[in-house]
Amino acid sequence: MKNRKKAVVLLSGGLDSVTALVIAREADFDCYAISFDYGQRHRCELVAAARLAKQFGAVEHKVVGLDLRSIGGSALTDQNIDVPNHATAGIPVTYVPARNTIFLSIALGWAEVLGAQDLFIGVNAVDYSGYPDCRPEFIAAFERVAGLATRAGSEGSPLTIHTPLIDLSKADIIRRGTALGVDYALTISCYDPDEEGRACGTCDSCRLRAEGFAAAGLDDPTLYK
């Protein structure tokens, strides 16, 4: 029996990240899912992440605690900043400063401990919220950091960062995941859900998601408030 390759997969509990997980599994990786309890308003996404990691055969699911509330600066980590219920210009207030850099860094640390040389992240440069840390040039720059930052990288085993969704529309992502058996009813994308995890239907993330199902010609299984 040959040794299967390990991949660390960033799993938020939302639509994109679970699609990245099933794509990694389909590519024959043993998947190690990582989520972050960072003080997010929509903490119920962690319950969804745990369920999804189990359902889609992750070897392990780790939730790392990290207090980004202490830094604030985002509607997602500061209860005093409201989540907008309409589209806004520029980088929106739901942007969490340096979030993907922080998450990738911690995932990089875990990859090094596991001996994994592959990392999957469900960033997307088409139907996204205008966050700077979802762009291909950001990912490429981080990959270079990863190669220099670690023991493995400096000993000639650099990390590859896979972004299988980066050029897909939301509809394409949904079609791809559906074909691979994802039940999107299990995912939570909303930035401002109620305590039962029901979606608001009006935040950026809800709007992009609903438009994605419509464009894919599929029923939207999201449970709304």
Place this chain on the structure above:
Amino acid sequence: MKNRKKAVVLLSGGLDSVTALVIAREADFDCYAISFDYGQRHRCELVAAARLAKQFGAVEHKVVGLDLRSIGGSALTDQNIDVPNHATAGIPVTYVPARNTIFLSIALGWAEVLGAQDLFIGVNAVDYSGYPDCRPEFIAAFERVAGLATRAGSEGSPLTIHTPLIDLSKADIIRRGTALGVDYALTISCYDPDEEGRACGTCDSCRLRAEGFAAAGLDDPTLYK
């Protein structure tokens, strides 16, 4: 009165980082010190950091909680791995996977919230422990990530990462800090101190520190067990 520039300074409570802090202050920055409660064995360094931040006039000192024990892989975060009491070849077991990448990422997030365009880190490429994430090429790669990752960077205000100690020997660092008024008795460098913060005298960090005082021709004020 002109607006002073803000700098985020990574402050561990050790010898190097406080020297970086006084250098930043000397360069006329308003300093925002950041430390991490990451599950380190030598957690008493945080008490030292708080004291140093206050003594050297940091405008604010933030301690961010972050559970790196959940990832492990280092003698500093895993109680089952002993801190070596003699020099070892290659990258030592006290290396914490991706630690500087993680710390810089969180500091980057805070810098963005503060509107700071400068960050100081006391890494050193001469008398150090062979950690890959202390090299100038790593810092340069991270600076590029910082420019792409954030709102500020993507709007034309990138972050500068200052590494004032990178080319200094430990003795030079000690001489420089002493000239700027640092009392190194207040700092904790040891990886394996006792509960009162007294140093072991035998770990890598203690050895480099003791050799630095000797080479600088200064009394070593460290309190040993």
